[in-house]
Amino acid sequence: MDSRDLPELRVGALAELLRRGEISSVDIVGACLSRIDRLNSTLAAFITVDADGALRAARHADRARGRGHARGPLHGLPFAVKDAFWAKGLPATNGSRLFADFVPSEDATVVARLRAAGAILLGKLNMMELGFGPTLHPPFGTPRNPWNLERTPGGSSSGSASAVAARLVPVTLGGDTGGSIRLPAALCGVVGLKPTRGRVSRHGLMKICPAFDSAGPLAASVVEVALVLQVIAGHDRRDPGTSRVAVGDYVAATTGGVAGARLGVVKELMESPVLDPEVRRLVSDGVATLETAGARVTEVSLPLMAHASAIYIGVAEPEAAVLYRAALMTRASEIDVLPRRRLLAASLLPASMVARARQLGERLRVQVDEALRDVDVLLGPTTPSGAPPIPATSRLQSKEEAWTTAVAGRSVFTNPFNVTGHPALSVPCGFTREELPAGLQIIGRYYGEADVLRIGAVYESLTEWHQRRPPLA
Amino acid sequence: MTDLTPAEVRSLAAVIGLTITDDDLEDVTARLNASLEHLRGLDALEPPSGLPSAD
Numbered sequence: 001m002d003s004r005d006l007p008e009l010r011v012g013a014l015a016e017l018l019r020r021g022e023i024s025s026v027d028i029v030g031a032c033l034s035r036i037d038r039l040n041s042t043l044a045a046f047i048t049v050d051a052d053g054a055l056r057a058a059r060h061a062d063r064a065r066g067r068g069h070a071r072g073p074l075h076g077l078p079f080a081v082k083d084a085f086w087a088k089g090l091p092a093t094n095g096s097r098l099f100a101d102f103v104p105s106e107d108a109t110v111v112a113r114l115r116a117a118g119a120i121l122l123g124k125l126n127m128m129e130l131g132f133g134p135t136l137h138p139p140f141g142t143p144r145n146p147w148n149l150e151r152t153p154g155g156s157s158s159g160s161a162s163a164v165a166a167r168l169v170p171v172t173l174g175g176d177t178g179g180s181i182r183l184p185a186a187l188c189g190v191v192g193l194k195p196t197r198g199r200v201s202r203h204g205l206m207k208i209c210p211a212f213d214s215a216g217p218l219a220a221s222v223v224e225v226a227l228v229l230q231v232i233a234g235h236d237r238r239d240p241g242t243s244r245v246a247v248g249d250y251v252a253a254t255t256g257g258v259a260g261a262r263l264g265v266v267k268e269l270m271e272s273p274v275l276d277p278e279v280r281r282l283v284s285d286g287v288a289t290l291e292t293a294g295a296r297v298t299e300v301s302l303p304l305m306a307h308a309s310a311i312y313i314g315v316a317e318p319e320a321a322v323l324y325r326a327a328l329m330t331r332a333s334e335i336d337v338l339p340r341r342r343l344l345a346a347s348l349l350p351a352s353m354v355a356r357a358r359q360l361g362e363r364l365r366v367q368v369d370e371a372l373r374d375v376d377v378l379l380g381p382t383t384p385s386g387a388p389p390i391p392a393t394s395r396l397q398s399k400e401e402a403w404t405t406a407v408a409g410r411s412v413f414t415n416p417f418n419v420t421g422h423p424a425l426s427v428p429c430g431f432t433r434e435e436l437p438a439g440l441q442i443i444g445r446y447y448g449e450a451d452v453l454r455i456g457a458v459y460e461s462l463t464e465w466h467q468r469r470p471p472l473a
Numbered sequence: 474m475t476d477l478t479p480a481e482v483r484s485l486a487a488v489i490g491l492t493i494t495d496d497d498l499e500d501v502t503a504r505l506n507a508s509l510e511h512l513r514g515l516d517a518l519e520p521p522s523g524l525p526s527a528d
Contacts, residue, residue: 357515
């Protein structure tokens with residue numbers, strides 16, 4: 001096999017070739033590094049590439065495998081993480097000049113767990129500054145969407161999605177506070193999961209809104225996302241917010257069917273005035289596909305969904321503003337104009353409104369829980385449209401624009417489930433007329449990742465969207 | 474309800490020790506007013522009696 005073809009293969013195929021001794025981890029890592037070397041200057045998916053460290057780890061993995069000590073399905077396979085995660089000895093910039101000189105002395109728990117499973121860290125991925133929305137002048141290069149280089153890959157886990165879409169690395173980790181895994185996954189045509197709040201440790205994930213921050217996997221397929229989740233999920237004594245609820249068999253869940261499964265299509269999401277008609281059609285077609293496989297589809301109404309973005313903004317933005325208060329006072333000019341203005345505005349929201357938003361967030365969670373007593377999962381779009389153009393101006397034209405594009409923005413369909421904490425998966429569900437990917441969002445009960453992954457895997461098996469490749473050289 | 478003016482926004486920021494530059498002021502004002510408008514909309518979800526409920 002030509003080593004240049006290795007990055008095109010899925011984790012399962014690579015693991016089988018490794019098991020048979022037809023390739024080595026050094027081969028795989030070398031092929032990924034070559035592809036990164038060729039494409040990263042265009043895509044700006046990576047901020048830091050640890051070629052020496054990755055090749056060293058690959059040699060170690062090969063020796064371990066030779067001694068019969070392969071640690072599992074991810075042994076010897078490369079991964080990369082959003083630059084908001086600590087990786088010992090590598091810079092963790094959080095996409096910002098504020099952290100340009102920060103080098104953590106330990107791994108984030110999720111990084112440590114993947115390394116313990118034998119996976120090999122290739123490097124740190126580009127992101128929107130501080131994980132806080134669009135960045136006009138990204139300090140570490142402008143991330144580009146592999147499907148159309150004039151379009152954003154979305155964010156804030158921009159590189160986590162674009163690197164998978166461009167086959168620079170098979171699996172990545174992202175962080176999701178308002179949609180920052182699911183949004184770029186949808187816009188780049190890959191799979192992304194925000195797990196249940198407390199399912200995955202956030203120790204070593206740089207915060208933006210502690211109430212909603214989540215860590216989760218991205219990959220080209222649902223089963224690969226399940227493989228990574230299997231490794232990273234579970235209680236962590238270093239993150240008291242993690243749950244002791246037993247970790248399910250997520251990989252096994254991807255082999256289940258949907259016959260008789262009850263799917264609830266969220267009315268308020270599908271009827272949203274900001275939803276592009278093309279994306280609505282693609283999502284509806286996706287639902288119909290699941291129905292043909294035997295699922296039972298009903299419409300579900302969540303009345304508080306109409307206020308979910310306001311609830312999200314009321315809680316998340318002030319938390320971020322408090323975290324960065326000192327930086328706003330002393331180093332404001334080092335923060336990109338877009339997140340800086342957003343943090344400044346968020347700093348001035350009245351405390352009574354924040355408290356009100358929190359109260360209603362709890363009500364929204366109850367509403368979603370109640371809906372999920374009658375159905376197994378909820379369905380809806382992930383984003384309002386395909387990938388927008390890369391931001392080119394900082395100037396808002398109106399207060400209305402401030403809300404729809406700058407404040408609530410593209411996270412209008414994802415942020416409700418950060419508020420409630422339910423697990424939510426985005427899977428590719430087609431392409432717009434502009435050949436831009438769209439995503440179908442699948443939301444499950446608390447700790448219901450198995451159901452979400454099962455439905456996603458069935459949908460994937462019935463469609464071919466996940467097999468398409470962006471038109472890169 | 475009337476939107477905050479840029480001058481009012483700048484004064485509020487100064488109360489908590491933040492300085493907003495001339496270049497940022499208009500956009501920060503628009504963003505804040507947009508958020509306030511939508512957060513005020515949450516007040517419409519209060520119980521009719523205006524008193525807290527037991528649940």
